[in-house]
Amino acid sequence: MKVEAKILIGLGVFFGLMCLVYWNWSLENAGGVMMFAAMLLCFLPGGYYYWWSRRMKMRPEDDPNATQASGAGVVGAFPGTSIWPFTLGMGAFFVVLALVFGIWFMVPGIGLVAWAMLGGTAEGRRGGKV
Amino acid sequence: MTDVLVPPVHVEDHGHEEHHGPTGILKWITTTDHKIIGLSYTVTAVIMLVIGGMFAEIIRAQLATPNGTLVSLAQYNELFTMHGSVMIYLFAGPFAFGALANIIVPIQIGAPDMAFPRLNALSYWLYLTGAITMLSGFFVSGGAANFGWVAYAPLSNSLNTPGSGADLWIGGLLLTGFSAIFTGVNLCATIFYLRAPGMTMFRMPIFTWNMLVTSILILLAFPVLTAGLIMLYADRHFGTHIFSVAGGGVPVLWQHLFWFWGHPEVYILALPFFGMVTEIIAVFSRKPVFGYKGMVFATLSIAALSLGVWAHHMFTTGVVLLPFFSIMSLLIAVPTGIKIFNWIGTMWRGEVWFSTAMLMALGFLVTFLIGGLTGIYLASPPLDFFTHDTYFVVAHFHSVVMALVLAGMAGLYYWGPKITGYLLNERIGKAQFWFLFIGSQVFTFPLYILGLDGMARRMAVYPHQPQWKMLNDLSTLGAVLIGISTVLFVINVVVSWKKYPAGDNPWDGHTLEWFTTSPPPHHNFYRLPQIRSERPTWDHNHPGHPALGHGQHEVHENEVPAS
Numbered sequence: 259m260k261v262e263a264k265i266l267i268g269l270g271v272f273f274g275l276m277c278l279v280y281w282n283w284s285l286e287n288a289g290g291v292m293m294f295a296a297m298l299l300c301f302l303p304g305g306y307y308y309w310w311s312r313r314m315k316m317r318p319e320d321d322p323n324a325t326q327a328s329g330a331g332v333v334g335a336f337p338g339t340s341i342w343p344f345t346l347g348m349g350a351f352f353v354v355l356a357l358v359f360g361i362w363f364m365v366p367g368i369g370l371v372a373w374a375m376l377g378g379t380a381e382g383r384r385g386g387k388v
Numbered sequence: 389m390t391d392v393l394v395p396p397v398h399v400e401d402h403g404h405e406e407h408h409g410p411t412g413i414l415k416w417i418t419t420t421d422h423k424i425i426g427l428s429y430t431v432t433a434v435i436m437l438v439i440g441g442m443f444a445e446i447i448r449a450q451l452a453t454p455n456g457t458l459v460s461l462a463q464y465n466e467l468f469t470m471h472g473s474v475m476i477y478l479f480a481g482p483f484a485f486g487a488l489a490n491i492i493v494p495i496q497i498g499a500p501d502m503a504f505p506r507l508n509a510l511s512y513w514l515y516l517t518g519a520i521t522m523l524s525g526f527f528v529s530g531g532a533a534n535f536g537w538v539a540y541a542p543l544s545n546s547l548n549t550p551g552s553g554a555d556l557w558i559g560g561l562l563l564t565g566f567s568a569i570f571t572g573v574n575l576c577a578t579i580f581y582l583r584a585p586g587m588t589m590f591r592m593p594i595f596t597w598n599m600l601v602t603s604i605l606i607l608l609a610f611p612v613l614t615a616g617l618i619m620l621y622a623d624r625h626f627g628t629h630i631f632s633v634a635g636g637g638v639p640v641l642w643q644h645l646f647w648f649w650g651h652p653e654v655y656i657l658a659l660p661f662f663g664m665v666t667e668i669i670a671v672f673s674r675k676p677v678f679g680y681k682g683m684v685f686a687t688l689s690i691a692a693l694s695l696g697v698w699a700h701h702m703f704t705t706g707v708v709l710l711p712f713f714s715i716m717s718l719l720i721a722v723p724t725g726i727k728i729f730n731w732i733g734t735m736w737r738g739e740v741w742f743s744t745a746m747l748m749a750l751g752f753l754v755t756f757l758i759g760g761l762t763g764i765y766l767a768s769p770p771l772d773f774f775t776h777d778t779y780f781v782v783a784h785f786h787s788v789v790m791a792l793v794l795a796g797m798a799g800l801y802y803w804g805p806k807i808t809g810y811l812l813n814e815r816i817g818k819a820q821f822w823f824l825f826i827g828s829q830v831f832t833f834p835l836y837i838l839g840l841d842g843m844a845r846r847m848a849v850y851p852h853q854p855q856w857k858m859l860n861d862l863s864t865l866g867a868v869l870i871g872i873s874t875v876l877f878v879i880n881v882v883v884s885w886k887k888y889p890a891g892d893n894p895w896d897g898h899t900l901e902w903f904t905t906s907p908p909p910h911h912n913f914y915r916l917p918q919i920r921s922e923r924p925t926w927d928h929n930h931p932g933h934p935a936l937g938h939g940q941h942e943v944h945e946n947e948v949p950a951s
Contacts, residue, residue, distance in 0.1 A: 261589040272692045284709035288644040296608045318585035329585035336501045339409045339418040347513025354559035358552050
């Protein structure tokens with residue numbers, strides 16, 4: 259976890275320095291804001307990882323001497339199949355088509371998005387299909 | 389839900405999965421398995437490559453004569469716009485981080501799947517519908533988008549580019565942009581949280597490292613493009629004037645937003661292919677990667693610098709800080725040079741096996757070097773002023789992307805057997821390589837000369853000068869050779885279909901994907917080896933060659949130790 263934190267914070271520091279130099283030198287706002295935002299976007303997860311890396315014991319994937327047995331246990335829950343990503347994707351498709359061909363496409367678009375969000379949430383709660 | 393245990397059940401029998409689920413088209417629609425999603429990405433991206441390639445062939449046929457009449461001027465504008473859009477947005481990126489990364493990264497780190505399988509499936513559906521949306525512009529009145537793949541304002545506003553083709557382009561790009569962002573989130577989470585025990589960050593294969601850095605770049609750059617597209621749409625339909633001078637807006641702001649995404653995008657496209665080539669060169673040289681940590685830090689440096697070079701595409705606007713962007717652009721050559729040095733170092737004194745994958749990787753190396761070096765010229769403002777919007781820029785960029793096509797083909801020949809369980813025909817593959825490699829050079833070299841001679845890009849007709857005609861003919865010949873190479877690839881897939889069983893590890897590979905079956909079972913592994921270096925499969929298969937720390941290597945009998 260420490261390496262992950264160092265990468266993100268290191269990138270954030272670099273973007274921050276670059277932002278300082280660029281903004282002061284060019285006085286151009288768009289690029290300065292974008293680099294500042296890039297810095298924040300690195301510090302946010304980087305700070306989170308750093309905070310956790312100081313409070314949790316070393317994970318098997320961070321331990322160079324870990325055996326496969328040391329990572330035994332449940333690593334995650336992975337749905338075998340699900341119709342909801344397809345439904346959500348089609349909903350988003352219709353929403354975008356509404357931007358081009360008319361607002362009426364929003365009806366099936368928003369409907370499918372809402373249905374997929376409800377269905378996906380319910381699937382996650384009850385376990386879904388395997 | 390399936391709870392996955394580590395270590396997975398030890399099964400000596402290499403029989404495939406016992407996973408029961410839907411079959412046929414329902415399986416494709418409902419799957420959350422990263423391998424099937426990756427395969428869907430692969431097939432869709434290769435179809436996009438063929439479509440974009442066909443547009444390119446028509447463009448080159450039009451330019452074979454000075455006053456070509458194959459297509460109208462308006463159709464030509466649509467063709468070069470959609471050629472660039474299809475190749476950049478719908479082929480190169482999705483092929484790298486949607487197709488191969490999706491299939492390979494979880495297996496390389498010993499994970500059972502991507503961290504968010506349903507989000508992964510959603511990413512594919514957004515990509516597919518984005519592609520359909522963008523291409524459907526050809527079927528509406530007014531035709532497809534015709535403002536170039538960069539959609540510069542004010543050319544892209546509703547006054548200069550009316551019609552729904554442009555809106556479909558914006559909508560398609562929004563969908564594929566979200567697809568890329570979700571894939572970036574998924575890859576970061578997978579690499580940070582689902583590595584196998586012992587797979588420390590500095591034992592990850594270089595391809596996985598490159599995909600991690602690519603994902604971080606995606607998360608930094610793509611939201612800017614998405615925001616820019618929403619602003620562009622608002623300008624076109626909601627009466628805002630963000631990019632129009634008339635209402636107090638700033639047209640060049642679009643260029644800032646676009647290229648703040650666009651230049652990192654070049655590395656979002658390139659880094660995955662750098663990773664593929666690194667794996668291939670090491671495996672086919674029978675050596676570990678030379679300068680592993682140097683490669684990792686070079687990749688991180690490229691990513692960091694790539695966010696500070698966007699305005700080298702805007703030198704001629706006259707409103708950007710030339711020294712800053714020139715220096716930053718030139719600096720990128722340093723980590724890129726380190727990579728090229730390390731690739732050569734990996735081959736040095738290795739037992740090089742010139743398989744099709746290795747030939748493609750070497751072709752990448754040469755072609756990318758040409759594209760990279762001409763990029764250094766363009767980082768210099770005086771040279772850029774001279775060559776901007778000429779065919780020199782087109783040639784530079786196409787040297788880079790043809791290098792990536794070579795690397796992508798290397799990836800297909802290298803990992804194809806792992807994905808399908810069957811090898812491709814090597815003889816046809818080598819013929820394909822020579823057509824592709826020679827075709828790439830014959831296609832791009834005349835364009836460099838044409839650019840230096842002043843021929844502007846995006847022209848459907850050009851002045852009748854004998855030299856220009858000859859150079860354009862040569863370039864068209866190169867495009868035909870590249871087209872033949874694509875046909876050879878399709879023939880190879882058909883001829884080799886389920887003909888040459890690959891086995892689990894046909895190349896004596898180094899990394900974890902070569903430890904599992906071909907194709908891998910559901911959730912990827914029946915068992916995992918102990919991971920003590922960045923080459924766990926090699927270590928397992930060659931117990932006589934102990935894993936050594938970074939910077940150390942075995943001394944062979946015939947090797948004279950340094951005194």
